[in-house]
Amino acid sequence: MLRPRPARGFLPVPGTPRPSPVPEVLRRAPEVRSKRFRFPWVTMATSFEWPWQYRFPPFFTLQPNVDTRQKQLAAWCSLVLSFCRLHRQSSMTVMEAQESPLFNNNKLQRKLPMESIQIVLEELRKKGNLEWLDKNKSSFLIMWRRPEEWGKLIYQWVSKSGQNNSVFTFYELTNGDDTEDEEFHGLDEATLLRALQALQLEHKAEIITVSDGRGVKFF
């Protein structure tokens, strides 16, 4: 049963379509509140802290030495995840990725070749941070935290606030006032879905359909 919620201005009217993939105005990132860019990194590139490898030219060549390669790929994975986290990029196409400053260092005049990008993405997928959204492997979902980790966090909060055996909508979890201080506040729906699916597997939650979307019941 849905708990009665106070009416708030910013809550969307039930029945309106969900917003486009353009990232929403977020309270946590006031500087972009008014700006809606398709590629937010244009403004945020300067604030992002690039790791030392980004300025090391061999970083952009796949190393033949096995041990060196392992270190290199690990560095790439962490870079991709931190980049996507900061820029709130949950999904991307491979073409976008190729053009982004993530794999292109203009100052150094180096770019990671396509085959190596594929290898990095494959590595992320194996780790559980990436999921291909289509069969052609042209676009992917990137989760800087693995779905299981998200699920754990959500369940922790639910248990902590004593709201077990209650039902929430997806929107409530990500954009509700109660979750404002939580890490998973502002999480994109796809990641949330996967996180809840992971919880479902652990029998800690169950995804249900409610009148204005989807909801979840925690046990």
Next chain:
Amino acid sequence: MQGGERPRVSEQRIWKDPLPPSLFPPHSPQLQAAAPPPPGGSRGAAGPPGGATPSQCGRRPVWRLRGRGERDWAEPGPGPELRRRRRRRRRRVMDRFVWTNGLLEINETLVIQQRGVRIYDGEEKIKFDAGVLLLSTHRLIWRDQKNHDCCIAIPLSQIVFIEEQAAGIGKSAKIVIHLHPASSNKDPGPFQSSKSSYIKLSFKEHGQIEFYRRLSEEMTHRRWENMPVSQLMQRKSGQEPGRIRAVGIVGIERKLEEKRKETDKNISEAFEDLSKLMVKTIRFKSYLLSMGIANPVTRETHGSGTHYHMQLAKQLAGILQVPLEERGGIMSLTEVYCLVNRARGMELLSPEDLVNACKMLEALKLPLRLRIFDSGVMVIELQSHNEEEMLASALETVSEKGSLTSEEFAKLVGMSVLLAKERLLLAEKMGHLCRDDSVEGLRFYPNLFMTQS
């Protein structure tokens, strides 16, 4: 033709045989008077007046029409006395044959044999009726089928010219063999003298085509000249050294061959003196030593195979010691190849032999060894040389400069680019360096992935 109109059978037969004009001496009146018909010529060509036909000997006109038993009844021929004397005087072909036991000599090989062959002396049938004809590389042997002891042979060197005669009605195919006159010193044969200078072999049981082919092959190759069988045969083939009859193309070829052999002999004789001189003069030897190698290991001195490669390896170890030390203990195999061949001068080494010899260096516990890198590059290095030690210094050099390409590194260290690249690649393999591959080229950096967290 005097007298009657009766056509002479043998006369017609004569005109069927194409006779090369070169058989006749150039100024024989017979030739001028009556040129024989061209080979395969028309039957309709008129014969010479009087029906005279010169004999193959070309000495004087002989009435070949006169076979034994064939008489021109119109003409008063010479009496029996004269005939007998004439017969003895005339050189004939069957006297070239010698009795033989039919066994082949050591260098002689059998080419082909054919049964059912009959020999004709000129146009005449003789007692050699049915026999097996054997062609060897040196001789033509005929053995009687009924009486195996009766075996005659003629050396192939006696043959001037051969031709085929197709089979006709009631006649089997024949091969006509024109022969040289017999020498005086030959072994006894079945006939003391012979009427004509050609014989015919009649193939009653066929096989003439193949036999003719093989015989002409043997005549072309003249293998009996290269493989002297016995003194007997040699004597026969060596007879009349000055009298090599230039008979058509065969003669020209023979002359050329003679000339070539002469030249060859002269050259080898000349060089024999030179080599003797070279060996004896100490000055020459020391000059060779200063240039490089005095007595190179060659296939002549040491044969081929493992022993050769072993000796070669030992010699290489001797030559390469100093150059290797000059070049820092390591040299690529191509450099070695150039150096060694330059030192050897005349007796050059093939790349294959060099590689095989180098592979044995380690096994023979010589102070050098062959090393093959992952990329396939082969180098010779001193046993005392340790590439791994060099890597530490390479890393230092690269770290100093931040990053280096193989060319820059080669220049700095003073080694060839190939070896410099190999060293950098080895350092990368060991994890000391990492690579930066871009449009600018291949650069090597110190491996900060490992050293920096």
